[in-house]
Amino acid sequence: MDSRTKLLRAVFHQGFRTPDWRHKQPPPVVTVDEFFAGNDDNESIAVNLSDHPGVGFFHERLKSLQGRPDVKSVLVNIYDLDPIISGGWPYAENVHVLTSASEEQIQAWAADLLSDGAAEGWPYGQPEAAQLPEGHFKWWWFSWD
Template sequence: MVAGMDLDCRDRLLRRIGDINDFDRPRPLVTIAEFFDGNDDPASIGYNLPAGPTPDQFHTLLSGIAGRPEVADVRIEVKDLENPDGWPATDTIWIITTASPETVRAWFPDHLAPDDLGVGLSNSVEPFQPPPGTHAVWAWYD
């Protein structure tokens, strides 16, 4: 178990996402609160970035992005649970917005910058309907 991890929050997230290792299921799109509340596992997000960011750094960043007037929602795509005692991990963040990918990229500081950005929801994620006038911008980390 990762030190500082809230097991009740982790269990709640695991119930929400179901069997994450069933690759026939669409990947869950969870809220910022669902992903970060109780999460102290650095292997859960941004684990390949050279600065070794913490979940708290991403939580602060994504909460700020979610509060922007041109953003309707921010969702985290849960990809896997490699460590059965760890927190579920992500490599993709979905920003529901009216902004362009170039504008969205500018919201990320260089040390937390994604490797790629694009527009459009994937068929591999659970159904999610962006509000009218918005689109999904995905931020992917290798």
């Protein structure tokens, strides 16, 4: 099974539904490895950047974040599946990091990722697939609006 098919199965297993306020269900999340394996679609993440650095830029930086001792998890939300109709990759609107790092450090990560900044929590609610924070760990999210 190819990487794209595995990704789509992970998404559909969570019951994909485009986020809206009628259903009040958060979009599904997948791991960094699931999202980026085989992904060469620059429009799959941070599509609003005028000078997009390429999907590999985000993969490299998010993998690096994932390896830090103050980070427990890095997840990518799947916001839109329309691109798959034409053979593209699902669209990710946000990246979520479960960390005990300081807000100053998290905002530095956001800048490194060319994000508009980081915010604590989940913009559409925490999905069931995301682990609950423990101790000093909190969920933060990055977006590219």
